Amino acid sequence: xxxxxxxxxxxxxxxxxxxxxxxxxxxxxxxxxxxxxxxxxxxxxxxxxxxxxxxxxxxxxxxxxxxxxxxxxxxxxxxxxxxxxxxxxxxxxxxxxxxxxxxxxxxxxxxxxxxxxxxxxxxxxxxxxxxxxxx
Numbered sequence: 532x533x534x535x536x537x538x539x540x541x542x543x544x545x546x547x548x549x550x551x552x553x554x555x556x557x558x559x560x561x562x563x564x565x566x567x568x569x570x571x572x573x574x575x576x577x578x579x580x581x582x583x584x585x586x587x588x589x590x591x592x593x594x595x596x597x598x599x600x601x602x603x604x605x606x607x608x609x610x611x612x613x614x615x616x617x618x619x620x621x622x623x624x625x626x627x628x629x630x631x632x633x634x635x636x637x638x639x640x641x642x643x644x645x646x647x648x649x650x651x652x653x654x655x656x657x658x659x660x661x662x663x664x665x666x
Contacts, residue, residue, distance in 0.1 A: 540572050542580035549583050560585040562608065565594075574598055586628075592618055599625045608652065611662075612636045619643035630654050632662040 552561055563584040569577040574594050578601060581587060586606035589595050595607045608628045613619055613636060622629050623645045631637050632654035640649060656663035 538570060538572070540569065540576055542577065545577060545580040546583070549581065553583060562586045562588050562606075564588045564610070566590055568594055575601060578603060592621060592627075595627050596621060596625055599627075606650075612654075613639060615639070616643050619645060619649070622649050623647060628652060632664065 549561065549563070561584050563581040563586070565574060565577060565581070565587060567590065568574060574589075574597055578587065578598055584605070586608060587598060587603060588608040588610050589598065590610050592609060592613070595609055598607060606628055607625070608630060609622065610630050612630045612632060613622060616639065619640055620643065621627070628650040629636075629640070629652070631640070631651045640651070654663040655666055
């Protein structure tokens, strides 16, 4: 029997927390990381509260496209990167930044020959041994 757990998204609380981070890290860029479709609540419900962030980082390509369609014009980072040639085309079309954590992803982008550069972040394995290049 599942536990009776409820999760509530309070956009004003999220907005407040982002303001606190901005105050405490006033000389830093602040990215909002939103995983798993806002943990099942939908990106639509949370993204308005993140407008003060410098960028948004997501796991899912469809979610990244959705946030662009909702009007997000700041950087969007795909944390897990891309997995096939059509993902490269989508990243190019929607101006997404792509995390690259393995040679296969690097080669996929190169082979797709995008018409304009795609911004990438190289993910380094910092010791957790999950994903990333060896330093």
